[in-house]
Amino acid sequence: MTQSQLSDAAMERRVLRKLDLHILPPLALLWLCNFIDRSNIGNAKIVGLTADTHLVGNQFNVALSVFYVSYILVEVPSNLVMKHMKPARWLCILVFAWGGVTTLTCLVHNFAGLVLIRLALGFCEGGLLPGIILYLSTIYKPHELQLRVGLFYASASLSGAFGGLLATGILNMDGVGNLAGWRWIFALEGLATVVSSLIAACFLPSTLAEAKFLSEEERQFALHRFHSVEGAPRRESPEVSVEQGEGEKGSVVEAESATPDEPTRFMDEHFEMGEVIRGLTDFQAWVTAISYLGLIVSLYSFSLFLPTIVADLGYSGKVAELRTVPPYVPATVLTVVVAYVSDRLKWRGPFILICLPLAIESHVGYIISIAAKTNELRYAATFLIATGIYPCGPCILSILPNNGSGYYKRSTTIALQLAVANAGGFVAVNIYTPDQVKTFYRKGHAIVLGFLILSWIMAAVNVFVPFSGSIVHSSENLRRLYCVRENKAREKGLRQGNIAAYDELVRSGKTKAPIGDRHPDFRFTL
Helix, strand or coil, X not given: CCHHHHHHHHHHHHHHHHHHHHHHHHHHHHHHHHHXXXXXXXXXXXXXXXXXXXXXXXXXXXXXXXXXXXXXXXXXXXXXXXXXXXXXXXXXXXXXXXXXXXXXXXXXXXXXXXXXXXXXXXXXXXXXXXXXXXXXXXXXXXXXXXXXXXXXXXXXXXXXXXXXXXHHHHHHHCCHHHCCHHHHHHHHHHHHHHXXXXXXXXXXXXXXXXXXXCCHHHHHHHHHHHCXXXXXXXXXXXXXXXXXXXXXXXEEECCCCCXXXXXXXXXXXXXXXXXXXXXXCEHHHHHHHHHHHHHHHHHHHXXXXXXXXXXXXXXXXXXXXXXXXXXXXXXXXXXXXXXXXXHHHCCCHHHHHHHHHHHHCCCCCHHHHHHXXXXXXXXXXXXXXXXXXXXXXXXXXXXXXXXXXXXXXXXXXXXXXXXXXXXXXXXXXXXXXXXXXXXXXXXXXXXXXXXXXXXXXXXXXXXXXXXXXXXCCCCXXXXXXXXXXXXXXXXXXXXXXXXXXXXXXHHCCCCCCCCHXXXXXXXXXX
């Protein structure tokens, strides 16, 4: 290694360290608040919410369901708006708003009020996760992404533990100010979220170019490394020019264009509805969305109903709250470990295929929960459930940022994936119903097990099954294998015609968007 390469490596380590220290903690804080504010209703339920709001039958489940109606509706629009509002500012506005809504939940007195407050909470929270994933993809290179997603995502599993501990502590305020303990849970956790949004706003830069914690030299290096790709020719301008050379299938004229993997500087791309449509019809977005939907059913139902399930195992009050903490600890550790190894190997889907069986071990997890004869075994099963599902989230969330290029296509696919996936929330909140208490929620566990198997199958489809590009494009696209075979075809030069096709779109005025993931030099991450 030359002295120059050593110097670049040292600079890269320094820049990455500064980015991590200034960006990941605020994002982890926001995501921690997100999961606490979303799942605290589960903690509140077992300490008086249902009685004080006079809920009967499945009204609690209905109140949880309406949250996902508004949550899903705002995900795609939020990502499209974020570019114009500045990413960091927009994320903090969302968090500030839902913190206020969470605080107001302490004033709810009946079913109608609870439904309205959950509906408002969904509108505020819906844009956060797709926004965070898109934001990180404008800061880090593709195969640095999952570790960073894993680190802040681990705070979700940590929130399950922290939420239980926090709720236990807050319950000591029961009766203070004539407010029940569950009302104080919402009041204090909501105020903490508002404060967290203000703290994050002080640290998060909207773009690399606005990262004031970097020196001018570090900022230029960070921009340069972001717009460069391992093994790809370096080009400097955001403009892409394409020519059809004599005797060639098509070639990129390096009129100072950006690299194939990152063909445009995100914040310079102009809105084009065609790119949104290209994102909405992307086959991989739909396959990974269904896979994530299967995972979401397990993830959400676990975080929302673990306190209830633990309580029904014979524990109550503060003891039940404390018993919700331990299952999240191994899940948090494994989430970070898998994210690190995944980035090192540049794998996404294979780790989903490896980790999900731990929860489908739910044949040692859910199936033990279904067949177990003792409460100790049923409680032990919750550890395997958490350990199997939490590490898979960052894997799925990192696939589309790695495999899509261009701001508006990428923002659309990320938001679409999460909008479809979060439809699993409707299932998650309705599978553990009060009538299942005597059977230890066997029906609910069996339904979740089915969705986990669906998730595993769709993850395998994404890696191996024959589809590529738009789900409405030509039959030629439908004959391609998505990741494995498509990468092999590009390595053999069989996709050079993509350049000529893109050139025609530009010449005919149908697009000004970058060539992006259509470029034959672009490689899909498994």
